[in-house]
Structures are given as structure tokens and as C-alpha cells.
Amino acid sequence: MVLSPPFFLKNIKMAINVNTVYTTVLTILNKEQRGYLTPYEFNNIANQVQLQIFEKFFEDYNQYIRMPKTDVEFASRMDHIRDEFQIFEKTANASNDPVASSNVYTQPTDLYRFGTAFYTKATGAPEIAIMSKRDYKEQTLSPLLQPSLNFPIATYQQDKITVYPSLTTFSNEDVEFNYVRRPDLARWGYSTGGFGQFVYDPTVYNPALLNNTGSLLSSINPNLTNGIAQQITVTPGASSDPAVTITTANSSATGLQLLLTIEASGGITEINVTNQGTGYSIGDTITFEALNATQTFTATPSGGTASVNAVCKLAKANFNSGSTFGSTNFEISDSMQTEVILEILKYAGVVIRDPQIIQAASQELAQDEVNSKR
Numbered sequence: 001m002v003l004s005p006p007f008f009l010k011n012i013k014m015a016i017n018v019n020t021v022y023t024t025v026l027t028i029l030n031k032e033q034r035g036y037l038t039p040y041e042f043n044n045i046a047n048q049v050q051l052q053i054f055e056k057f058f059e060d061y062n063q064y065i066r067m068p069k070t071d072v073e074f075a076s077r078m079d080h081i082r083d084e085f086q087i088f089e090k091t092a093n094a095s096n097d098p099v100a101s102s103n104v105y106t107q108p109t110d111l112y113r114f115g116t117a118f119y120t121k122a123t124g125a126p127e128i129a130i131m132s133k134r135d136y137k138e139q140t141l142s143p144l145l146q147p148s149l150n151f152p153i154a155t156y157q158q159d160k161i162t163v164y165p166s167l168t169t170f171s172n173e174d175v176e177f178n179y180v181r182r183p184d185l186a187r188w189g190y191s192t193g194g195f196g197q198f199v200y201d202p203t204v205y206n207p208a209l210l211n212n213t214g215s216l217l218s219s220i221n222p223n224l225t226n227g228i229a230q231q232i233t234v235t236p237g238a239s240s241d242p243a244v245t246i247t248t249a250n251s252s253a254t255g256l257q258l259l260l261t262i263e264a265s266g267g268i269t270e271i272n273v274t275n276q277g278t279g280y281s282i283g284d285t286i287t288f289e290a291l292n293a294t295q296t297f298t299a300t301p302s303g304g305t306a307s308v309n310a311v312c313k314l315a316k317a318n319f320n321s322g323s324t325f326g327s328t329n330f331e332i333s334d335s336m337q338t339e340v341i342l343e344i345l346k347y348a349g350v351v352i353r354d355p356q357i358i359q360a361a362s363q364e365l366a367q368d369e370v371n372s373k374r
Helices: 018-031 039-064 078-087 134-138 214-219 336-349 355-373
Strands: 091-092 104-106 111-118 130-131 153-157 160-162 175-180 188-193 197-199 229-234 243-249 257-263 270-273 286-292 298-299 307-309 312-313 330-333
Touching: 018 336, 039 078, 039 330, 039 336, 078 330, 091 160, 130 134, 134 153, 214 270, 214 312, 270 307, 330 336
Parallel strands: 130 153
Antiparallel strands: 091 175, 104 160, 111 175, 153 160, 188 197, 229 257, 243 286, 257 270, 286 312, 298 307
8 A cells, every 4th residue: 555645744633532431332322221241242343343444544545635635724525534544554574484595575563554665775775666467577577677686576374474585694674564554452441449440541552561450369368267367568779668579580670669568467458559659470489588677477288377378469450461450441532532532432332232222323334425525
């Protein structure tokens, strides 16, 4: 896909807040007493809708580019639709997996629509002419059309391009891709409240981010007895706090801050993550060696009582990727919010088996489509 000039960002558009969309959908459904859409159902539908609208950008752009273009400010449909998807345009080197060892280069893992490839081995990084196997065979039969550094060619199959001329040394940085990436998956993250209700978690989702909740308690060993609780704050590495040892696979892991609820005898009743930090991973251990000079954790092994260290071994459930925590907004711009809500309502009608919702949402969307194409 070659993007016609001028191609520059004219408007900085805001993403659609995923919580606003979810609460709006629930409000409409509950107002009519049509049913309820769970977070799991919403997240699946939301991503189907976002991808559907995103793909439609390219079809609309293809249509508008063939229509008479107005120069009136704010009224150009072609400029508007181009603004919608140009924030997804990206330039990156060939993928590092696998590392290039020949003239075959793997496209970036987040590539959705291919645009152009450039050969950085040559001065000025000329564009690589992509052609079919048949065209490649025909061109190489001609002594005048042999590929060169300044006029490279390539065949493109599956997720790899094979570049000619083939040289003796290779690197993933030899080829630079210009492309459109896929939008990030929308996600309404939540924790479960005391009454079983879903509580929105506004923390930006990161698969390697610890959950900001007391879920660390389930990873502690030994399981200490609950009792009268008092609270202390534990920051690993701070001299004024109780001794805490963190063992990680990544030596640069830092920033974790915990709020512990403990009983007078040393039992921990709750561990809340107040600052998730960065660089922690599954299998890392957090050891609470002592709460103060005289108080240690106690356990009751066979034969008596012993002072022990309390150890948390981080499990998958402690991180966003293995839980329901962490949220991601829709990446398409907020100008599409109405369409997103209507599309989700249409699919919600399928989930809760209400044809009236499907019909009402479909009619609204059809009318919007007619208005936009006039």
C-alpha cells in the first residue's frame, strides 16, 4: 500500500476510553432491561468491532480517493479518514526472530498492511521493488535488468521477503519496512469487589506488570495465621523499612513497593502492591526476613514452633497477563466512539439473543453510513 502525499499528521486524536464505552453500553442495555454483558463478553466483542472499523478505514479511503476532493477546511473526507489510520503507520527493521543469516528477511511481528521496504545497505536506502516469482524470473533473464544495490528487487511470500542481489553479510537492519500495524487489543480490566461486583482497574495493561491488589497473599509460603492486624509499608532497598530480599532473573528490576497487613505475632493477612515497579517476572521471589529487630514470622512444623522467613514466589496470576487486571483503551480515535458503541450493541443483541437490539443498532449504523457517503 503506497500512501499518497502529502501524508502528515494534522490532528492529534484522542483514543476512546474503554470504561466510557463499557458503562455506556451497560447503561443502554439496563435501561431497557435487555440483559447484561460480562467483561469477558465485552472485551471479545470490543476487539472484533475495533478491527472491523479499522479495516473499513482502508476501504473508505480507497473510495474517497477516487471522489472529487474538497479543499474546505475540516470538510475533506479523504483527509479525515487518512487521519484516522495514519497514527498506525510505522517504520521498523526486519524482525529479529529469526536473525537474518541469508538474503531472506522476516517482516515485523506487528505488521498488518505492508507499505514499502527499503534496502539500507545501499546509499540513500532505495526502495525495494516487490514482484512475483514469475516477474523475478523474467527480469533476471535480461542482462540489462539485473538487480543491484541501488536497484534491489525482492519476492514476498508469507511473512518473508527475499532480497536480490544477495550479498555475503546479512543483518536484520538491512531491510526497513514501512507499514501499518494492527491496533492494540482493547481491554476492560477489573478486580472483584467484596460483593462479587466487577471493579474497573484503570491501570494501563502490561503483561509483565504486577497486579495492584492483595493477590500476592496467595503466593506466600508458609501460610501464616490471621490475627490482629497492623499495617507497615515495605520498599525493597530502603534502609528504614524491614529487611526484604528480592531475587529476580533481571538485575534491573526495580521500583516495587508493598503494603503489608500483619498481626502482632508476625502473620501476614494481606499484601498490597502500591507500586508495581518494572522488570519483575514469574518465578521471582520476595523474602521478608524480619519485621523488626525482635519480631519474626512464625510457623508450626511437626515437633514445635520455629522462626521462619516469609517468601512470596511470583506466579502467573500475580501479573496482568494471567489475570483480569489492567486496561487498554481503544486505539481508534474518539470521533468513532458512537460507531463503536452501536456496533457493540449490535453484537450484544446476538449474545443476549435480543433481535430488537440488533435491528435498532443496525439501522442507526446504516443511516450513518448513508450520510457519510453522500
